[in-house]
Amino acid sequence: MKIDERCVGCGQCTAFCPKNAIIVKGIARITTDCIQCKICMAYCPMKAIEESA
Amino acid sequence: MKVLVIGSGLGGLLSAAWLSREGHEVDVFERLPIIGGRFTNIEYKGFQLSTGALHMIPHGPTGPLGTLLKDLEADVKIVRSRPMTTIRIPTEKDAMDYTHGFQDIEFHDFRKHFSLLNRIKLAILITTTRTFPPKSGSMAHWCSKNLNQDWALKLADSFCGWALSLKAENVPATEVFEIIENMYRYSGPGIPVGGCQAVTEALINIISSHGNKIHTSTEVTQILVENNKAVGLVADGNEYRADLVISDIGHLETSRLYDTNALDTSAASYFTAIRKLRPSAGVKICLASNEPLIEHTGVLLTPYAQRINGIDEVTNVDPSLAPAGKHLIMAHQCVQWENIGRLEEEIDLGLRDLSEIFAGKEYEVLLIQSYSGEWPVNRSSSGSDLSNRTPIEGLYVVGDGAKGKGGIEVDGIALGVRTAINDILNSN
Numbered sequence: 001m002k003i004d005e006r007c008v009g010c011g012q013c014t015a016f017c018p019k020n021a022i023i024v025k026g027i028a029r030i031t032t033d034c035i036q037c038k039i040c041m042a043y044c045p046m047k048a049i050e051e052s053a
Numbered sequence: 054m055k056v057l058v059i060g061s062g063l064g065g066l067l068s069a070a071w072l073s074r075e076g077h078e079v080d081v082f083e084r085l086p087i088i089g090g091r092f093t094n095i096e097y098k099g100f101q102l103s104t105g106a107l108h109m110i111p112h113g114p115t116g117p118l119g120t121l122l123k124d125l126e127a128d129v130k131i132v133r134s135r136p137m138t139t140i141r142i143p144t145e146k147d148a149m150d151y152t153h154g155f156q157d158i159e160f161h162d163f164r165k166h167f168s169l170l171n172r173i174k175l176a177i178l179i180t181t182t183r184t185f186p187p188k189s190g191s192m193a194h195w196c197s198k199n200l201n202q203d204w205a206l207k208l209a210d211s212f213c214g215w216a217l218s219l220k221a222e223n224v225p226a227t228e229v230f231e232i233i234e235n236m237y238r239y240s241g242p243g244i245p246v247g248g249c250q251a252v253t254e255a256l257i258n259i260i261s262s263h264g265n266k267i268h269t270s271t272e273v274t275q276i277l278v279e280n281n282k283a284v285g286l287v288a289d290g291n292e293y294r295a296d297l298v299i300s301d302i303g304h305l306e307t308s309r310l311y312d313t314n315a316l317d318t319s320a321a322s323y324f325t326a327i328r329k330l331r332p333s334a335g336v337k338i339c340l341a342s343n344e345p346l347i348e349h350t351g352v353l354l355t356p357y358a359q360r361i362n363g364i365d366e367v368t369n370v371d372p373s374l375a376p377a378g379k380h381l382i383m384a385h386q387c388v389q390w391e392n393i394g395r396l397e398e399e400i401d402l403g404l405r406d407l408s409e410i411f412a413g414k415e416y417e418v419l420l421i422q423s424y425s426g427e428w429p430v431n432r433s434s435s436g437s438d439l440s441n442r443t444p445i446e447g448l449y450v451v452g453d454g455a456k457g458k459g460g461i462e463v464d465g466i467a468l469g470v471r472t473a474i475n476d477i478l479n480s481n
């Protein structure tokens with residue numbers, strides 16, 4: 001998964017990630033624990049999460 | 054009447070619940086899988102955090118939101134904060150931070166900390182400005198002109214930061230006096246039992262008990278306008294027709310959903326005004342601890358911290374907002390517009406403040422949430438709200454981009470909704 005510059009750092013994705021794979025501090029960062037389940041995408045109010053190519 | 058609502062934030066839900074009770078057919082469209090926008094709970098590590106708000110209603114059960122919820126017979130219990138606010142000040146005279154000890158004073162005792170001369174001045178100013186509010190200038194300007202004491206500006210910054218997520222220099226003094234006036238009129242803050250979600254859930258119940266629907270994961274991509282009148286919208290590729298469209302996503306974002314070129318020049322001043330709105334930015338730091346960090350249900354203002362403006366401990370009202378035996382504490386800091394690009398540094402300053410404010414206490418930082426731009430603390434900074442109407446007939450805007458005068462945060466939203474719905478019911 002990829003997070004783009006639209007991210008405001010609201011942490012909504014962190015709370016819904018089943019793997020606790022998103023660290024947020026001003027901006028969100030996805031860790032290697034990510035299993036590409038895509039759940040976080042739907043919860044982002046800024047549409048800042050994309051699938052990585 | 055058939056009404057379509059864009060967005061299920063507090064403004065959208067209040068409008069939908071009210072119109073549902075009046076017997077109208079309402080559909081609400083929400084882009085996210087969850088309902089409530091920036092005013093509902095999200096569970097994290099067993100704690101009931103929130104999508105935005107600090108679980109606090111500025112004027113408690115008797116303010117504009119509390120009253121509107123009562124009128125709608127929404128089933129929510131809002132507990133009044135007692136004391137309303139305490140202020141943490143350094144023990145040593147002339148100290149500029151908390152590192153050498155501090156004490157908490159009650160909000161109404163703050164006058165004691167001014168010099169005798171300023172105390173007399175303040176007493177006169179408070180009574181006269183309530184009757185003759187200053188006509189222009191910022192709150193910061195008012196403080197330095199009238200009181201010229203560092204403590205006055207610190208207190209004003211901490212109050213404006215907590216209540217509006219703005220620096221005192223960015224808030225018109227008139228607006229602050231309107232808020233103070235409202236603190237007398239409606240009284241101080243309160244916390245809903247169950248947190249923000251209790252409010253959201255109660256409104257959802259009203260909407261669905263009247264057979265109306267909230268469509269989640271459904272994004273509105275267009276507002277249909279014919280002869281300068283809103284006649285429906287497009288959501289997820291489907292066209293919906295209606296007599297009225299209410300938008301809860303702010304004036305600017307709403308204007309992107311219809312063709313503004315088709316409007317005549319009389320609308321130009323509206324578009325200039327909505328482009329000028331500046332959303333307020335802020336950071337909320339959620340803490341967990343095994344012991345209470347604040348001993349009461351109100352706000353702890355921290356004027357001597359570098360960044361943190363105020364803190365509440367919501368589990369003092371409702372322990373079920375945290376796992377058994379744990380406490381949930383939420384700290385807020387305003388982020389000035391020019392610092393949005395340096396959020397991590399701003400957050401580090403906030404974290405350092407907390408280690409001084411809670412020196413010697415053990416706590417865990419649960420989640421750091423920041424807000425700006427199109428997902429802000431407040432869509433229009435206080436004192437700059439526009440009306441609920443738009444240049445399009447039958448298209449109204451509610452929510453924190455169209456708050457009522459003098460109303461802050463969700464109480465401002467409730468005031469705005471009251472104006473909008475009365476307007477709608479009177480003209481239809």
Ligand SMILES: Cc1cc2nc3c(=O)[nH]c(=O)nc-3n(C[C@H](O)[C@H](O)[C@H](O)COP(=O)(O)OP(=O)(O)OC[C@H]3O[C@@H](n4cnc5c(N)ncnc54)[C@H](O)[C@@H]3O)c2cc1C
Binds near residue numbers: 060
């Ligand atoms: C950190 C922080 C602390 C705060 N603390 C407090 C507090 O303690 N007390 C208080 O009173 N207020 C507080 N606030 C402010 C309060 O949370 C907001 O003012 C309020 O929740 C905003 O409600 P709203 O109705 O304007 O809309 P929003 O909550 O913004 O809802 C709008 C909804 O519309 C949806 N949407 C957007 N575009 C579309 C589209 N095209 N189609 C469909 N749906 C769409 C969004 O997903 C969203 O759910 C705080 C805010 C923040 C961020």
Ligand code: SF4
Binds near residue numbers: 030035
């Ligand atoms: S894709 Fe799934 S695992 Fe990866 S960050 Fe998003 S929610 Fe977490």
Ligand code: SF4
Binds near residue numbers: 009
């Ligand atoms: S939900 Fe979106 S905006 Fe919020 S932190 Fe995650 S990626 Fe950023």
